[in-house]
Amino acid sequence: MAVNLQAPEPSQLLAIEGVLLGVAEAQIRKPGRKDLTVVQIAPGASVAGVFTRNRFCAAPVQVCREHLQTTGGHDMRALVVNTGCANAGTGAQGLIDARQTCVELASLLGVRPEQVLPFSTGVILEPMPMQRLLAGLPAAISAARSEGWADAAQAIMTTDTLPKAASLQVVIDGVTVTLSGISKGAGMIRPNMATMLGFIATDCAVSPEVLQQLTRAAADDSFNSITIDGDTSTNDSLIVIATGKSSLPPITRADSPQAKALQAALTTLAQRLAQAIVRDGEGATKFITVRVEGARSRDEARKVAYAVAHSPLVKTAFFASDPNLGRILAAVGYAGVDDLDVDGVDLYLDDVHVATSGGRHPDYREEDGQRVMRQAEITVRIVLGRGDVAATVWTCDLSHDYVSINADYRS
Template structure:
């Protein structure tokens, strides 16, 4: 059951000029549900990608990297996305299947295969039924339209219980600019991306190098700040497309005011999508914000935040609404800061001051901790007392249902 997360309102998802999307039932996953999505971009669209750091990355990730080149940004006319099969751990046949997918889309819409990017999500170590994918493309193309973002959000789901989409409009130099995106993910989620697919588009005109930098910064501020279970997937991908249809001068400098405004809008949409993934974490009943302050560096703050957010003992305590908060201090202690002075660490649960000076706060009462732990949304704040750096990570609890979902996933 997702934590305070509702399906997106299709009417609230703004059309991005220069983008059309179609979906179809290809039979790759299960009969009776859409499992194939086709994004079509107008000529001149620039696309930047950020991908998994898992060395066992899936075939579509490898092909995406090849097509985008060293800068991981370039002209792209189409994306093809399937659910039901990750096409990971599939060796040379998997690469061939990913390339055949691109070739089939290219032939169908009349663009170079190099300008098509493939994406897959589902079970690892299974061959992709590329014949079914190719067979579903004509229906997806026939369905392509500008207002299909909500349909696409449903079509890319796997173990998600709620489709995930977000949208924003801003004004740059007096010109309206749109940002809309969708994402999928509920399990195998941890920083450096996860079993997560994210597709965000804007009509702003953006230089390729600037777009690549913005995509990295947006990923780092959103999708790289979430964790459900600590597993880094083989397929995670974030795509940011800029169609250039807005009547603006090309944004050609990362430090420009125009780029800063666009970054804010892209990050806002990406953060809403990333937090939706955590809220819909497999079996999640609690949404938890872990904020670490007073660190020497941001990396140090993230190290501590992830130690807490990944801890099965911490996560199961949250599921049980059990204020066994020494588990949080233990995670802080083993995070890897060798010279940490535990006497300078303060721990807060929402507004409740739990620990200080190396031990329990004198005024802390377990009843206060239990009251906070019973909430569906909880804040953990850790003050290290070492500097001014900070970081925030979003996570969820670990429930019986998580085990059931992943035990039964292939049945």
């Protein structure tokens, strides 16, 4: 069902010096499924992260925040990721379990527990099957290899139909720098954070403070600009690792040309991984770009874009390829821009000018709207006519399969 998305060719995923990935079957999710991933990081790397703002954030998210605070993002040595159980809504025991996982993995790797970051994804409100998780760690450690990106992309999936991974290279000051990343998520997707899980590594050397700034900015323009169903997850995490193995001198200032070049590459990769999540959105048959222009502020532009992207009526109209475009205007109208003058709003569907001056554009013809609505990829462009700020959000349609997938998730 995924929209213009294919499983990545393992050969196109580039190794990052200083990063080894191994997966194992811990029988947390279901038999015959790799569900445990361990990422080993060479000494001296910087790590940055952004996490869900859900108040019911999962135990591993809390432990990640603690460990990154303790270490300042210096010299993190491992990530451990399980699917099948989110370890969220698990109270005090959940925190004990997440910490215990770090202690065990640290002991096996000969590092300190605070050098380990734990991640979980799956059903909420269920206790973590700790015995199986811990029993699986040695296998995931010994499977570690630098070519493990494709395996890891597969092992972190839940309702995803396809693994999501990408690599890119960029030349900075004559040095070729490499970035690779994986992501997962198909439902419970909206900003703050939008992905369930995203992991990106680069061989650049970057100070933890600068890496955190680059990560936040990349997340805002990628994972924090997508929505599938408007549900902000309890576990969303994006982690960026900079191993420092490249010959490029360390990046220690966020306003340096090197940082800007890395920012551009990081944002591009993050967008690719975030859009892959939307393309594989639960039940998705269409990939929709909602672009709002002419706003007075970014906040206003995003409010309007998300109102449109979240509207079940708009999303079912896309599923039906039905140019019932008044639904988009209705969503613009209730987005919360209190002094919006609807007579100044223009609506375009790709190249088709649909609405102007509070009504249908005089040249609009139903067959033109119909033609665009039949496409697998559609850009909705809303020009508010109030200012010069724009924002883009990516989403998918709402189909029968979304209901089926979420009604049957646990069965």
